Amino acid sequence: MTAMIEAHALVRSFGSTRAVDDLDLQVEAGEIFGLLGPNGAGKTTTIRILATLLAPSGGTARVCGFDVMTHPQEIRRRIGYVMQKISPTRNLLTGRQCIEMEASLYHVPRREVRARAEELLELVGLLPHADRQFNQYSGGMQKRLDLACGLLHRPQLLILDEPSLGLDVQSRHKVWDYIHDLRRQGVTILLATNYLDEADRLCDRLTIIDRGRVVVTGTPSDLKRAVGADVIQVTTAEPAPLAAAIAGQTWLQRHAVSEAGELHAHVTDAAAALPALMGIAAARSIPLETVTYTRPTLDDVFLLHTGRELREEEVTA
Amino acid sequence: MTEQAIARETPATRESTTAAISDWAxxxxxxxxxxxxxxxRERLNLVFSVAQPAIWLIFFGSGIGRAVDRQVIGTSDYTGFTLPGIVAFTVVGGGVAAAMPLMWDKExxxxxKLxxxxxxxxxxxxxxxxYQFVLASFQVAALVVVALLAGVSFELGPFAVVIILVTAGLLSLAVTASFSALAYWVPGHGTFFAITGFITLPLVFMSNAFVPVDALPRWMEIVARLNPLTYAIEAMRLPIIKGWDGDILVALGVLGAFSLACLAVGAQQFNRQTADRVQ
Known part of the structure; x- marks a missing residue:
């Protein structure tokens, strides 16, 4: 595989603060790569450097094989950039006028501008609303238009800064669907987010960053596995016999009965262990009241590596 | 590099230059x-933008014109004398308006994204x-119509209008570039409006817009001679009240040089502000 983004020892200072501090990043062609971190972690600054909007104070960054400092124009031809902010300054234009303008700015051949714009409006489901003004669009529609605009020149790399920020659940899922479709078409995607579920569901690999530094990099499942086991919690009138019955099973790491009389079974993989546990209970006619299980989340990953919770940061940032 | 390499590269370079120009267009x-x-979408904006300078011309020409000493301005037609001043005033105001959307896009x-x-x-x-030049052309057209109705005779005839348009274009380029540079340079729009509000009126009054340079107090005369507006107004005024004069070309030359300098500074400032901007 070839690297779409290679950043080494990247630094960006604003006055005395280092927004990006010795950051390394390697994104391979064809993957959805996530930058996960709390607000102020340096995600947007990193993205702005990679999108050639901000010069690094130190280190090097190559995007699509070109250095951001020496060949920004080559990079701009090859990347699509979807900003976090939705700018209201296009309010008086219709969706079609917005996207056709951007098509021309990306030098789509003049004769193809109209068709290309329609093709992408269709892709994001906005063709029926193409001739409505931008300020009549809902937040989700505006974001989808921006997403379509990022694809006009068929970029090799699409950079998305918080693509589902402020969207309702339905719009978020639509945006996620488009992102998955794009990856299937071979577009590499760099995605900055502070939503755990978004990072978990979309990303092939991700880097957690905090205070401008890389905390850890890996696939979501590897990162979570490193945190530890899944926990199955069972409430039953007869916890002790059940505990005795499951002891020694290969899928069980350890177990305990809590003071409240709940059985906590730490297992390697809850999805495989659950049917086994319930089968044993049924065979011995042990009635179960509730069975729940929790898996480690990326929040636990962040907690493990930084000693703080990601969610707390979101509130206080 | 070998000669063959150079020979092979030349047509490609020419082709890419053509492509670059086509992309830019x-x-x-x-x-x-x-x-x-x-x-x-904002047609009232257009109506008021075009009507306003014409109203200024009527106001200055038939109102203030009666209080003006003909000996001082060198013509009995104050409306014709002050028409270039109104054009310059309008173009400077247009320069501020030209930069505003750039500032909104920045904020x-x-x-x-761009x-x-x-x-x-x-x-x-x-x-x-x-955009600003097309708008200025409509404004100039309205001004000329009002001036003709007010009885102004253009010494150079239709060619005077052509010279006015060329001058308005050069001046428009200068102010659009300068105020755009300012829009990119300021931290926020408050500073932009404070600065433009502070400089636009003195810029017009410290010129020959309403009074000939020779008639100004000594210190204002010096400022006026350094003020590029004076040259723009001179280039437009001579074809109206005097006729053909070599000084028209001199004035246009000075203005043209100034406009190119503004564009260079504007583009340089723009590069600087966009290459390394803090969000």
Whole structure:
């Protein structure tokens, strides 16, 4: 595989603060790569450097094989950039006028501008609303238009800064669907987010960053596995016999009965262990009241590596 | 590099230069289209923008004109004398308006999107200039109609109007570039309006817009002779009240040099502000 983004020892200072501090990043062609971190972690600054909007104070960054400092124009031809902010300054234009303008700015051949714009409006489901003004669009529609605009020149790399920020659940899922479709078409995607579920569901690999530094990099499942086991919690009138019955099973790491009389079974993989546990209970006619299980989340990953919770940061940032 | 390499490269270079010019034209056209679409959505803006200078001309020409000493201004037609002043005043005001959308794009974040695209750094400013020049042409047309109705006779006839348009274009380029540079340079729009509010009126009054340079107090005369507006007004005034004069070319030369300098400074400032900007 070839690297779409290679950043080494990247630094960006604003006055005395280092927004990006010795950051390394390697994104391979064809993957959805996530930058996960709390607000102020340096995600947007990193993205702005990679999108050639901000010069690094130190280190090097190559995007699509070109250095951001020496060949920004080559990079701009090859990347699509979807900003976090939705700018209201296009309010008086219709969706079609917005996207056709951007098509021309990306030098789509003049004769193809109209068709290309329609093709992408269709892709994001906005063709029926193409001739409505931008300020009549809902937040989700505006974001989808921006997403379509990022694809006009068929970029090799699409950079998305918080693509589902402020969207309702339905719009978020639509945006996620488009992102998955794009990856299937071979577009590499760099995605900055502070939503755990978004990072978990979309990303092939991700880097957690905090205070401008890389905390850890890996696939979501590897990162979570490193945190530890899944926990199955069972409430039953007869916890002790059940505990005795499951002891020694290969899928069980350890177990305990809590003071409240709940059985906590730490297992390697809850999805495989659950049917086994319930089968044993049924065979011995042990009635179960509730069975729940929790898996480690990326929040636990962040907690493990930084000693703080990601969610707390979101509130206080 | 070997000679063959050079020979092979030349046609390709020429081809890519043509492509670059074509790309640039496409960018300017696409951005200018945006400004005209927005103007079309705000037609009252167009009506007032075109009517306002004509009203100023009536106000100055028939009102203040009666209090003016003909000996001082060198003509009995104050409306014709002050028409170039009104054009200059209008174009300077238009320069402020030209820079405003660039500032809104900067503050709204859309400038970042534009900067992430493979476009030339000059096309945004030039698209604003194109828009502003078309608007100025309508304003000049309205002014000329009002002037004719008021009985102004243009010594150089229709050619005087051509010279007025050329001058308005050069001046428009200078102010659009300067105020765009200012819009990119300021931390926020408050500073922009404070500075433009502070300099636009003195810029007009410290020129020969309403009074000939020779008639100004000594210190104002010095300022006026350094003020590029004076040259723009001179280039427009001579064809109206005097006729053909070599000084027209001199004035246009000075103004043209100033406009190119403004464009260079504007583009340089633009580069600086966009290459390394803090969000």
């Amino acid at each position: 496409q960018e300017v056209a696409a951005l200018a289209k945006r400004w005209f679409i927005e103007l079309g 709204g974040g859309y400038l970042d 900067m992430s695209m493979p476009i030339s750094r000059s096309s945004i400013i030039v698209s604003r200039f194109v």
